[in-house]
Amino acid sequence: MPWWKPGSLSEDEAWQLTAYLLRSNSLLPVGEELAIDQANFLAVHLPVRQVQDERGWQIILVGTLSLAAVGLYSLGKRTLIGRVNGSISNQNEGSARLKQPARPSFFHHLHPPSIPLPQARWRYTLGAGGLAVFFSLVVVVTGILEMFFYIPTPEQAGSSIQVISYSIPYGMLVRGLHFWAAQALVVVAVIHLLRVVLTGAFMPPRRFNYLLGLGLLVIILFLDFTGYVLRWDEGIRWALMVGTNLLKTIPVVGLALYGFVVGGEAPGLATLNRFYAWHIFGLTLFLIAVGVWHLFRVRRDGGIATPSPELRSDSRRITRDELVRREVLAMALATGGLILAATLFMPPIAPPISDPPTILTEEVRAPWFFLWIQQLLRHGGAFWMGVGIPLGALVILILLPYINKPVPDDQRGRWLPRAGRLAQIIAIGVVLAWLALTVLEMLE
Amino acid sequence: MTEDISRRSFLKLAVQGLVAISGLLALDGLRRYLSFKPAPPPPKRFEIGPESDYPPGTRLVLPEIPAVLIHDQDGYHALSLVCTHLGCVVERQVDVYACNCHGSRYDKSGKVTRGPAIHSLPVFQVERNQDGRLVILKG
Numbered sequence: 001m002p003w004w005k006p007g008s009l010s011e012d013e014a015w016q017l018t019a020y021l022l023r024s025n026s027l028l029p030v031g032e033e034l035a036i037d038q039a040n041f042l043a044v045h046l047p048v049r050q051v052q053d054e055r056g057w058q059i060i061l062v063g064t065l066s067l068a069a070v071g072l073y074s075l076g077k078r079t080l081i082g083r084v085n086g087s088i089s090n091q092n093e094g095s096a097r098l099k100q101p102a103r104p105s106f107f108h109h110l111h112p113p114s115i116p117l118p119q120a121r122w123r124y125t126l127g128a129g130g131l132a133v134f135f136s137l138v139v140v141v142t143g144i145l146e147m148f149f150y151i152p153t154p155e156q157a158g159s160s161i162q163v164i165s166y167s168i169p170y171g172m173l174v175r176g177l178h179f180w181a182a183q184a185l186v187v188v189a190v191i192h193l194l195r196v197v198l199t200g201a202f203m204p205p206r207r208f209n210y211l212l213g214l215g216l217l218v219i220i221l222f223l224d225f226t227g228y229v230l231r232w233d234e235g236i237r238w239a240l241m242v243g244t245n246l247l248k249t250i251p252v253v254g255l256a257l258y259g260f261v262v263g264g265e266a267p268g269l270a271t272l273n274r275f276y277a278w279h280i281f282g283l284t285l286f287l288i289a290v291g292v293w294h295l296f297r298v299r300r301d302g303g304i305a306t307p308s309p310e311l312r313s314d315s316r317r318i319t320r321d322e323l324v325r326r327e328v329l330a331m332a333l334a335t336g337g338l339i340l341a342a343t344l345f346m347p348p349i350a351p352p353i354s355d356p357p358t359i360l361t362e363e364v365r366a367p368w369f370f371l372w373i374q375q376l377l378r379h380g381g382a383f384w385m386g387v388g389i390p391l392g393a394l395v396i397l398i399l400l401p402y403i404n405k406p407v408p409d410d411q412r413g414r415w416l417p418r419a420g421r422l423a424q425i426i427a428i429g430v431v432l433a434w435l436a437l438t439v440l441e442m443l444e
Numbered sequence: 445m446t447e448d449i450s451r452r453s454f455l456k457l458a459v460q461g462l463v464a465i466s467g468l469l470a471l472d473g474l475r476r477y478l479s480f481k482p483a484p485p486p487p488k489r490f491e492i493g494p495e496s497d498y499p500p501g502t503r504l505v506l507p508e509i510p511a512v513l514i515h516d517q518d519g520y521h522a523l524s525l526v527c528t529h530l531g532c533v534v535e536r537q538v539d540v541y542a543c544n545c546h547g548s549r550y551d552k553s554g555k556v557t558r559g560p561a562i563h564s565l566p567v568f569q570v571e572r573n574q575d576g577r578l579v580i581l582k583g
Binding site for chain 2: 238241242245246256259260263264265266268269270355362363364374377378379380381382385386444
C-alpha cells in the first residue's frame with residue numbers, strides 16, 4: 001500500500017489499517033485489539049499472493065538459456081568453409097547444405113546459403129541489427145499479452161498495470177520484458193546506426209535502406225514515448241504536457257496537430273485513447289511494415305557490405321547453418337539478459353494522475369531517451385530547441401550518404417574506411433552531443 | 445482519327461480531374477472528421493467561495509485552477525501558475541515562482557526573471573457574483 005508503492009507499509013501499519021477498516025464497518029468491537037499474533041486464527045489479514053513468486057522459475061529459465069548458449073557456442077567451431085581457387089571447398093565434417101531450395105522462403109531470402117566470414121563476425125556487425133529485430137519481436141509478443149489486461153482509461157490504466165504486475169502469474173515478467181526490450185531497442189538501434197555509418201555501409205547501393213533504418217529509429221522513439229504515456233501516472237504527466245505543447249509551437253499547422261494528437265484542449269481520456277491506438281496499432285503497423293522492408297532490402301542490396309571477391313583478403317565464408325547458429329546464440333543470450341533485467345528491476349509506476357494537479361515540487365524528468373530535448377529546452381525558444389534542433393539532427397543523418405564521397409570497393413566491409421571520414425565525424429558528433437546533453441540533464 | 449484521340453484524351457483528362465476532385469473532397473472530410481474534439485474544453489470560470497475567506501494580504505495557491513489568489517490594496521486578482529514556456533505548473537517558493545521542467549523563474553508579480561520562458565505569468569480577473577462569492581475568469 002498504496003498500490004503504486006507496494007510493500008511500503010510495515011506489517012504493524014497493515015494490521016492497524018485492517019483493524020480500522022473492520023471497525024469502520026462495525027465488524028470489530030471498540031476496545032478489541034487486532035494484532036499480528038491473531039494471524040493464525042483470524043482470516044481477515046491473509047498474506048497477499050506472494051509478490052514475484054515466479055522469480056525462482058525466471059532465474060531457472062535464465063540458467064537453462066545460459067546452458068543452451070554455452071552449447072550453441074561450442075557447436076560453432078567446425079562450420080567454416082573456404083573458397084580455394086574460386087571453388088568452394090567444404091571444411092565441414094558433415095554437409096554444409098549449400099543448396100538453395102527451389103522456391104526460397106523469406107527465411108531463405110534473409111539467410112543465403114553462405115555469407116563472407118569477415119563481415120559475419122560479431123566485432124564487425126556488433127549483432128546490433130539482428131538484436132533490434134529480436135527485441136522488436138519480444139516487444140510485439142509481450143505487448144499482445146499486455147493487451148489482454150491493460151485498460152486504456154485514466155481511471156483504470158494505473159490499476160490495470162498494477163493487476164498485470166502483481167496479480168497475474170508472470171505478469172511482472174511480461175511487463176518487465178516489454179519495458180526492457182523497448183529500452184534496449186533504442187540502444188541497439190543507435191548502435192546499429194553508428195555501425196552502419198562507421199563501416200561505410202550507408203552509401204549506395206545501401207543508401208535507401210539506410211534511410212528506411214532512420215525511419216525505423218523515429219518510429220521506435222515514437223513507440224517508446226507513446227508506451228511510456230500509457231502508464232498515465234504522475235511520472236508521465238509533465239513529459240506529456242511538454243511533448244504535446246511543443247506541437248503548438250510549430251507554425252501554421254501546430255494547433256491542428258495538437259488537436260489531432262491530444263483530442264481536446266488539454267490531455268485527457270481522448271489523449272490516452274489516441275496514444276493507445278497509435279501505440280498498439282498505427283505505429284506498430286509502421287514498425288512491422290518498414291521493418292520487414294528494411295530486412296528485405298538487406299539481401300536485395302547484396303547482403304552485408306563487402307569488397308568484391310577478388311579484393312578480399314579473407315575469402316572464407318560461413319554457411320547458413322552457422323549463421324542461424326550465431327543468431328540463435330545471440331537470441332538466447334539476449335533473452336537471458338532481458339529476463340534477468342525484468343526479474344531484478346521493475347519498470348516504473350507512480351500514483352495515477354490526480355486532478356487538480358499536485359503542485360510540482362519535485363524535479364521533473366523526461367523519459368531517458370528524450371532527456372536531451374529537455375536539456376535543450378532549458379536554453380532557448382521552445383520551437384527551435386524542442387522541434388527545430390531534433391528535426392535538424394535527423395536531417396543531418398539523412399544527408400550523410402549524400403554529402404559523403406563514394407566509398408571505393410576496396411574500402412568496403414571494414415571499420416572506418418578512409419573515404420567515409422566526413423560521415424564518421426558527423427555521426428560520432430551527433431551521438432556524442434546526444435549523450436552529452438543526456439548526461440547534463442541527468443545532472444540538473 | 446485525330447477526333448478520336450482528342451476524345452479519348454479528353455475523357456482521360458476528365459477522369460483524372462474527377463478522381464483528383466473526389467480525393468480533395470475526401471481529404472477535406474477527413475480533415476473535418478479528425479478535427480472534432482471529443483473532450484469538452486476545460487472550464488474558464490472558477491467559483492472559489494465567499495469573499496470573507498480571502499482577507500487583505502491573502503496570497504493563496506489554488507491548485508485546481510492552478511493560480512495564486514492575491515488580495516492586496518488593488519483588490520483581488522489571480523496569477524496563473526502555468527509556465528508560459530511549455531505548460532508545466534510552476535512551484536511557489538517564498539516570493540518567486542519556479543518551473544521544475546526547464547528552469548524558468550518568475551518574480552512575485554509573474555515577470556520572467558530567468559528563461560527559457562519569454563512571457564510573464566498571465567493575470568486572471570477576479571469578479572464578485574451577486575451572492576458575494578468570488579469567481580476567477582481564466583483567459
